[in-house]
Amino acid sequence: MGRQLILAHDLGTSGDKACLFDTEGNFLAEAYHTYPTFYPAEGWFEHDPLTWWEAVKKSSREVVKNAGVSAEEVKAISFSSHGMGVIPVDREGNLLVDRVMIWNDARSTKEAAYILEKSGEREHYEKTGNSFDLALYPAAKLLWVKRNMPEVYKKAYKFLSTKEYLIQKMTGVISYTDYGEAGMSGLFNLNTHQWDPELLEISEVDESKLLTPTDGTQVMGGLTAEAAEEMGLKKGTPVVLGSWDNYACATGAGVRSGSMAVCLGTAGWIGVNHEAPIMTKENMTNVVYVGNDTYFTSIHSHSAGASYDWVIQKLCSYLQQQEHPLAYAEELAAKVPAGSDKLFFLPSMFSGNTFYSSSALCGSLVGMKVLQDNGHVIRAAMEGVGFDLMMGADLFRSQDAMPPQCNLIGGGAHSTLWGQIIADMFESSMMRPKNLQYIGALGAALMAGVGTGLFENFQMAAEITKSDNISVPDPKETAVYRKLLPVYKKFYEQLMPVYKELQNITL
Numbered sequence: 219m220g221r222q223l224i225l226a227h228d229l230g231t232s233g234d235k236a237c238l239f240d241t242e243g244n245f246l247a248e249a250y251h252t253y254p255t256f257y258p259a260e261g262w263f264e265h266d267p268l269t270w271w272e273a274v275k276k277s278s279r280e281v282v283k284n285a286g287v288s289a290e291e292v293k294a295i296s297f298s299s300h301g302m303g304v305i306p307v308d309r310e311g312n313l314l315v316d317r318v319m320i321w322n323d324a325r326s327t328k329e330a331a332y333i334l335e336k337s338g339e340r341e342h343y344e345k346t347g348n349s350f351d352l353a354l355y356p357a358a359k360l361l362w363v364k365r366n367m368p369e370v371y372k373k374a375y376k377f378l379s380t381k382e383y384l385i386q387k388m389t390g391v392i393s394y395t396d397y398g399e400a401g402m403s404g405l406f407n408l409n410t411h412q413w414d415p416e417l418l419e420i421s422e423v424d425e426s427k428l429l430t431p432t433d434g435t436q437v438m439g440g441l442t443a444e445a446a447e448e449m450g451l452k453k454g455t456p457v458v459l460g461s462w463d464n465y466a467c468a469t470g471a472g473v474r475s476g477s478m479a480v481c482l483g484t485a486g487w488i489g490v491n492h493e494a495p496i497m498t499k500e501n502m503t504n505v506v507y508v509g510n511d512t513y514f515t516s517i518h519s520h521s522a523g524a525s526y527d528w529v530i531q532k533l534c535s536y537l538q539q540q541e542h543p544l545a546y547a548e549e550l551a552a553k554v555p556a557g558s559d560k561l562f563f564l565p566s567m568f569s570g571n572t573f574y575s576s577s578a579l580c581g582s583l584v585g586m587k588v589l590q591d592n593g594h595v596i597r598a599a600m601e602g603v604g605f606d607l608m609m610g611a612d613l614f615r616s617q618d619a620m621p622p623q624c625n626l627i628g629g630g631a632h633s634t635l636w637g638q639i640i641a642d643m644f645e646s647s648m649m650r651p652k653n654l655q656y657i658g659a660l661g662a663a664l665m666a667g668v669g670t671g672l673f674e675n676f677q678m679a680a681e682i683t684k685s686d687n688i689s690v691p692d693p694k695e696t697a698v699y700r701k702l703l704p705v706y707k708k709f710y711e712q713l714m715p716v717y718k719e720l721q722n723i724t725l
Contacts, residue, residue, distance in 0.1 A: 220670055222293045223613065224660035225451075227274055229299035229380055230555065231255065231320065231484070232464070234270065235388070236277035236287045237659035238292070241672050243682035244661070246287070249280035256317055261324045264317040267305055271381065271387050271523065279450035289451045295388070295441075296458040296666035297381035298466030298658035301399050304359045306374035311386040314370050320380075324353040324577065326362035329421075333357060333404070336420045338708050347401065347408040347495060347505030350518075351569050352579060357404030357421045364422055375428055381460055388449075388457050389439030393430060398465045398514070400431035401506035407650070411507055432462040433509040435669035458664045458669040464489065465506070465514055470661030471625040471651050474678035475512070478614070478621050482630025485568075486522025486603050488610050489514055496617050501573060515619075517572045517610030522603040523630055525565030525581055531597040534592050548635050550593035551600060556642065556698040558594045561575060561585045562706055563602035564713070571606040572630060574710040578721035584709055601638045601643075601699075605706045608643040608699065623647040625683070627657045634689070642695035649681035 221240060228235040232253035239245055255271035256262075282289060302321040305313040313720045319325070334342060343349060344433045352358050356377070379399050386392050400406040400413070402585050407414040413425050434691040441453035468479040468489050476692035484497065492495070493507040494619060496515040527653050530537055530547055537543040566579040583595065614620040626648040632655075641648045653660055660679070667673030 221287065221291045223287060223291045224663040224666045224672065225278065225292050226659040226666065227277070227295070227297050227299070227384070228463070228656075228659040228662065229270065229297065231300055231322070234273040234277050235659060236274070237282040237289050237663070238281050238658050239663040241658065241667065242400035243660065243663075243678060247281050247285035248656065249277040249278045249284055255320070259325070261327075263320050263323040265320050267313060267316050267383050269364055270384060274384055275448045280462070292451055292455055294456050294458055294628050294666040294670045295451075295674060296462050296669070297384065297651045298458070298662040299379075299381040301378040301379045301462035302354055302356060302402055303344075303476075304356050304363060305378040305380075306363070306370050307376055307378060307383070307392070308373065309375045311390070311392060314373055315367070319359050321354060321670050324351060325357035327353045327577070328355070329361040329365070329531065330358040333361065333597055337417065342404070342417070343502050344497070345407055345414060346408070346495070347507075347573075348404050348406055349502035349504040349572060350520075351575065352404055353577075355402065355404035357423070359422050361421050374427055374602060376429060377636050378429070382429060385438050385457055385459070387564070388445045390442055391439040394432045394436050394438065395429035395508045396434040396436070396458060396459050396461050397431050397680045398434065398461050398506050400429075401508070402462060406431065408505060408507055417613040420445040430460070434459050437669050445457055456666075456670050458666040460665050461508075464516065464659050466510055466515065466661035466665070467627055467658045468661065469676065470659070470665055470679060470683070471627050472683045473625065474620065474676070474680060476619070480607065480624045480626050480644070481628040482522070482523060482603065482626070482640070483628035484523045486519035486607055486628070486630075487516045487608055488614070488624070489516035490578070490614065490619055492619065496614065498613065499618070501613060503572065509594055517607070517613065518723040519565060519571045519603055519606035521565055521568035522606065523628065524568045525563075526599045526603060526630065528567065529563070529595060530579070535596055544633070547596050548633055551597035554593045554597040556639075556695045558598040558601060559587070559590055560702075561587070561590050561594045561598045562709060563598040564596070564709060565599065565602045565606060570710070571609070573609050574714060576714060576718065578718040580717055582709065582713060584599065598635075603630070604639050604643045605699075605703060606704060608639070609707070611644040611646070613654055620644070621646065623649055623688070624658040626650050627654060637689040638692075641689040641691045643699045645691050645696055647691065650685055650687040652685050653683065657683075
């Protein structure tokens with residue numbers, strides 16, 4: 219009998235990473251293919267879904283070849299993918315538009331304002347747990363489609379998200395979405411675990427055009443003969459639903475009830491699983507029901523790694539001449555003391571964070587002095603993301619939900635210095651799981667394994683990702699960040715109205 223392998227597709231904003239794992243959770247091989255993003259107007263971000271399918275077909279063939287295995291050994295397929303999409307298809311799964319809005323498309327600002335006016339901002343949050351700019355959610359995007367593309371809305375049999383579109387291409391099945399994807403729609407009731415009739419009415423969305431929410435371990439069907447041939451796989455291979463990328467990453471990192479993942483990715487976030495939502499009257503955490511009486515509560519810095527990359531590539535562009543630019547940047551930052559000699563960077567390139575959120579916000583570098591240099595700027599960028607998330611750690615601690623050790627993931631987790639900064643700010647140790655760069659794909663693979671019976675449960679994730687690569691908090695550094703955090707908050711409070719005024723100026 220051959221090996222039993224799982225193929226996981228991790229679909230990001232830029233491309234698809236296909237990864238193969240065995241039933242011990244061991245990573246075998248990867249393949250990556252990109253697809254373009256289109257920017258037809260300010261605030262518009264679009265993909266052609268057919269380019270996802272082309273990337274998935276190519277990466278599927280390539281990863282099997284790279285691993286030196288046979289198609290027959292692949293026993294299940296699943297997904298970690300960007301979500302919050304609205305992809306109109308007819309009953310046969312044919313696209314009704316050439317390009318679709320992706321998660322960060324914010325063209326539906328008027329529709330979002332209309333929905334919140336009708337539902338009430340706090341009332342909408344308490345029903346849905348959704349705390350991002352509502353223009354990013356399908357609730358507002360679907361209303362935009364209905365108002366601006368009425369014929370498309372009318373003809374649509376269903377509106378799909380990324381992985382659901384690909385599942386349809388693979389299996390011909392259009393039926394389910396996972397609870398997490400539904401929960402990130404602005405239309406799903408956090409308490410009843412169903413589409414909310416009042417929110418559907420306000421957003422003018424027909425429930426019949428939405429998929430049925432279910433668990434991410436749901437087997438959707440088997441590969442059709444045509445799809446199997448195009449992907450280089452075996453007909454009938456089970457395709458499992460999977461989840462949106464944040465929760466897939468948390469699953470792959472071994473997050474269970476009461477444990478926490480800290481992600482330093484393009485967006486930064488910290489998230490915990492609990493039997494009840496973690497919500498406060500003062501703030502709006504993002505809460506998603508993920509099935510099995512479990513709620514995933516997260517707090518975000520919306521452009522964490524994106525802002526840091528901007529600093530490295532734009533403000534410190536000379537670093538690109540180095541053989542290892544990021545490693546050299548870390549060397550420079552490590553020479554600067556905690557607090558960057560009172561230089562602050564607010565990583566607000568995209569709508570700020572959970573605590574200070576507005577589309578008017580911009581990135582800010584404040585407290586500059588002539589004695590500071592590039593090392594200060596780089597460290598301040600790391601610390602700015604840290605301060606954004608430190609506010610979240612404090613909130614979780616106030617709710618007795620802050621563990622003594624967290625799982626640190628995302629591209630930024632490869633930086634020893636950044637991991638130490640986060641440990642000092644959070645007053646919790648940071649463990650970098652094994653297979654760090656494949657954590658989202660591993661989460662998808664675990665869902666596929668549980669769904670098909672290859673894995674008994676998700677507990678193995680906590681075991682196979684254990685690592686001795688841990689950053690332990692330094693009380694002296696923590697004390698510095700404690701002194702500076704109130705000042706950091708004041709910068710947001712003072713700059714928010716100024717940036718809103720600036721947003722309204724037409725030049």
